[in-house]
Amino acid sequence: MESLTNILDRLEPQLVPRRSLVQPVLSQITTAKRRARMIRRALWFLVIVALITLIIALTRSSSVRVVQLGWQQWATVRQHLPIFIQALGETVPWMAVAAFASVIALAVGQTWLTRRARVVRPATLAGALVIGSLSVSAGAYAAVTSSPEPGPAFMQLERIINSIGKQETVIEGQTFEFPAGLTDTQIRAQAEMTNLNKITNTLPVQRGADGGQTPAPVGSLVTQILA
Amino acid sequence: MKPMDEQTTIQLVLSGDDAAYGILIEQHQWGLIRFCFTITHDADQAEDIAQEAFIRAYNQLSNYDPSFRFSTWLYRIARNLALNHIRLATPLPLDGQLELQADNDHTQTLDREAREAQVRWAVDQLPEHYRSVIHLHYWDHQPYVAIAAVMGIPESTVKSWLYRARQQLKETCHGIIN
Numbered sequence: 574m575e576s577l578t579n580i581l582d583r584l585e586p587q588l589v590p591r592r593s594l595v596q597p598v599l600s601q602i603t604t605a606k607r608r609a610r611m612i613r614r615a616l617w618f619l620v621i622v623a624l625i626t627l628i629i630a631l632t633r634s635s636s637v638r639v640v641q642l643g644w645q646q647w648a649t650v651r652q653h654l655p656i657f658i659q660a661l662g663e664t665v666p667w668m669a670v671a672a673f674a675s676v677i678a679l680a681v682g683q684t685w686l687t688r689r690a691r692v693v694r695p696a697t698l699a700g701a702l703v704i705g706s707l708s709v710s711a712g713a714y715a716a717v718t719s720s721p722e723p724g725p726a727f728m729q730l731e732r733i734i735n736s737i738g739k740q741e742t743v744i745e746g747q748t749f750e751f752p753a754g755l756t757d758t759q760i761r762a763q764a765e766m767t768n769l770n771k772i773t774n775t776l777p778v779q780r781g782a783d784g785g786q787t788p789a790p791v792g793s794l795v796t797q798i799l800a
Numbered sequence: 801m802k803p804m805d806e807q808t809t810i811q812l813v814l815s816g817d818d819a820a821y822g823i824l825i826e827q828h829q830w831g832l833i834r835f836c837f838t839i840t841h842d843a844d845q846a847e848d849i850a851q852e853a854f855i856r857a858y859n860q861l862s863n864y865d866p867s868f869r870f871s872t873w874l875y876r877i878a879r880n881l882a883l884n885h886i887r888l889a890t891p892l893p894l895d896g897q898l899e900l901q902a903d904n905d906h907t908q909t910l911d912r913e914a915r916e917a918q919v920r921w922a923v924d925q926l927p928e929h930y931r932s933v934i935h936l937h938y939w940d941h942q943p944y945v946a947i948a949a950v951m952g953i954p955e956s957t958v959k960s961w962l963y964r965a966r967q968q969l970k971e972t973c974h975g976i977i978n
Contacts, residue, residue, distance in 0.1 A: 577969055580919045581938040588837045592847065594829045595822045598854045602818060605855075 605695060612698035613687070616680055619705040623676040623712055630669035630716035635723045639664050639730075646734045656730050663724035672712025679705050806870050814861060825854055828871055831940060832878055838935040839882040839928055849885055853878035868949055872942070875950040879932060886928070922972040930965035937962055 631637065639660050643650045650657045679701045686697065736750075751763055806827075812820035829850060836846035836853075856877050857864075864873055923934055929951065936942045936950060937958075948955045 577919070577966060577973070578938075580916055581923075581934065581969075584916055584920055584923070585834070585939050588834050588843055588846065590830050590833060591843070593826075594833075594847070594851050594854060595825045597851055598825055598858070599818060599822055601851075601855055602821070602858055 608695045609687070609698055612695065612702055613683065615702055616683055616698070616705055619702070619709050620676050620680050623673045623705075623709045626709060626712040626716050627669050627673040630666040630712065633716060634666045635664040635727070636661060636666075638723065639727060642730065642734065649734055650730070653730065653733055656726050656733070659726035660723065660730050663726055666715050668715030669712040672708040672715065675708040676705050676712075679708075807866055810861065810864065810866070810870065813858070821858055824870065828874055829854075831871070832874060835875055835932075835935055835940065836878055836882050838931050839879065840886060841924065845885060846882075849878060849882050853881055856881070869946060872946045872949045875936070876952065879950060883928065918973055919969065922969050925972060926965055926968060930961055930968065933958055933961045934965050 639657070643657055643661075683698065683701055751760055755763065806824070809820050809823050813824070832850045832853060833846050836849045837843060840846050840849065853874060857874050860877075864870070923931060926934070932951060933947055936947045937944075942950070944955045944958050947958045951958065953961075
């Protein structure tokens with residue numbers, strides 16, 4: 574009897590090769606590459622459209638005003654950075670930004686896939702294309718419809734910037750605002766003058782015979798000052 | 801023309817020369833189709849799987865580890881594809897099945913072709929992993945380390961599977977082989 578090893582060594586699968594795989598494989602690779610190239614171009618076109626959409630959305634919103642304010646008053650804004658960021662957040666068209674980010678993510682993901690696999694499956698790219706188109710549409714819708722107005726943070730930032738150049742001084746529990754560059758004596762005199770004006774404004778008004786208005790008697794004014 | 805080194809050919813393909821991939825296909829296609837046939841028992845399926853394996857290999861060529869032979873890597877891809885395929889497909893009846901003759905007197909008279917046909921049938925009856933190691937060891941003459949890489953198992957398991965496959969073949973073909 575013959576040994577099993579001898580028989581196995583002689584045996585080979587009974588299969589006569591019928592067709593060469595060279596042409597079918599190479600043509601399939603070429604087709605896949607061509608499709609992938611087309612879809613890749615379409616995806617980058619979407620990136621450009623998404624970028625334009627984002628720019629339109631940003632210019633339509635008040636973000637430019639906030640950025641402008643920040644640019645012009647950087648020294649002050651720097652000290653109130655959280656409020657500036659908050660103000661920016663109130664005006665940014667988030668939908669357009671999200672749409673742009675998703676298109677960029679798709680493009681980057683596609684590039685990464687292409688590096689890993691020499692030919693990315695056309696179905697994968699087509700899926701990316703559909704998602705990209707939807708994102709761009711959403712971004713365009715956001716750019717056309719929404720124009721966020723500045724919110725409370727922006728108002729606060731404006732108030733802070735407007736107060737620049739004025740000196741806030743507290744005298745005897747009262748807060749006074751004076752122009753910058755005054756000496757202590759001038760500040761105190763200004764404060765007294767302001768107080769005096771306030772008191773004068775609270776006095777009863779006497780109506781004269783000719784119909785004109787005169788302040789109340791000086792005696793009462795002196796009494797109030799002394800008090 | 802001087803035949804190109806396999807690694808040089810792969811480098812050419814990686815640099816964008818698709819025609820160089822044709823050389824690799826030419827070199828490995830028949831062996832690969834036969835290997836797929838061992839798993840699927842269907843010539844059409846074997847060709848389709850081999851074609852798909854070549855495309856997958858091309859797509860993943862940048863991940864190829866040059867410390868292995870290209871064929872080892874390719875066979876591994878093909879085996880995974882074939883296993884997925886037979887998992888999804890309904891099992892095909894084996895062509896040319898022979899009734900095993902247990903009668904010793906009769907088997908003594910079997911000539912060489914008949915013995916081969918019986919062993920071939922017995923190999924076809926083995927589980928897929930035993931068939932694959934038999935194919936790679938006896939018909940492709942691959943070393944244990946390459947078989948282990950194709951099958952994704954340790955070298956010791958390859959030896960053990962080969963031993964068990966032979967034992968099963970001996971049991972099935974009892975009386976006609978030594």
